[in-house]
Amino acid sequence: MVKTEYEGKKILLVIAQEQFRDEECFVPKQLFEAAGxxxxxxxxxxxxxxxxxxxxxxxxxxxxxxxxxxFDAIVISGGSGSRKYLWDNKALQKLVKEADALKKVVSAICISPVVLARTGVLKGKESTVFKSPDTVRELEEHGAVYLDREVVVSGHVVTGRDPASADAFGKAILELLKKA
Incomplete structure (x- = not known):
């Protein structure tokens, strides 16, 4: 078997139990697995x-x-179920804080960057989120610098805007994993 630059790398992909956004789970997952x-x-x-x-x-x-x-990275998928299952999940918040403290790749897409904001991970960092008044407000109220972009990389943190960003989001995570 050919060794890849990702050999031995492991990602924790977190999804909502119901109503996760399919593309934001399956597209990055396929990219990650194809890279090894x-x-x-x-x-x-x-x-x-x-x-x-x-x-x-x-x-x-x-x-x-x-x-x-x-794990080398935590990736939080979006979708409407994120609000119910992930935004206030204490176990997930603990994982995010630990990953951030260890400078592991911390990432979220769609409405899930709210999880990162609520843990303080986005404070002072440029980031993006699915553009709606409540999600943008959540980021800004927690000190994030909101940018209306497809994907934003700020140090070891990656945020993606929406389902159409899933491919670019996954690729940005893989780029950071090369350095992890």
Missing amino acids: VEVTVAAESTQSAKGMLGGTIKPDITISEARIDE
Whole structure:
């Protein structure tokens, strides 16, 4: 087997149990796996999770079972279910804070950058989010510098705007993983 620059790299991909945005889960996941990165999917439970467009995936572990020291990056998928399942998830907030403290790649797309904002990870950092009054306000109220861009990389933090950004979001994460 040919060695890749991503050999041994591991990503924790967090999704909402219901109503995750399909493209924001499946597109980056496929990019990561094609590059040779090991992806572990986490949600509130290991029951099959359902996307907004009908896609399903069986999480490997629960969010509360995840240990950030086992991963090089945390990627939080978006979708309308993020507000219900992820924004205030204490176990996820703990993982994000730990990943940030260890300077691991910390990333979120669509409305999920709100999770990063609420943990303080985006304070003083340029970032993006799905453009709606409540999500932009959440970022700004927590000290983030909001930019209306497809993808924003700020140090070891990557944020993506929406489903159309999923490919560029995944590629930006892979670029940072090269240096991790």
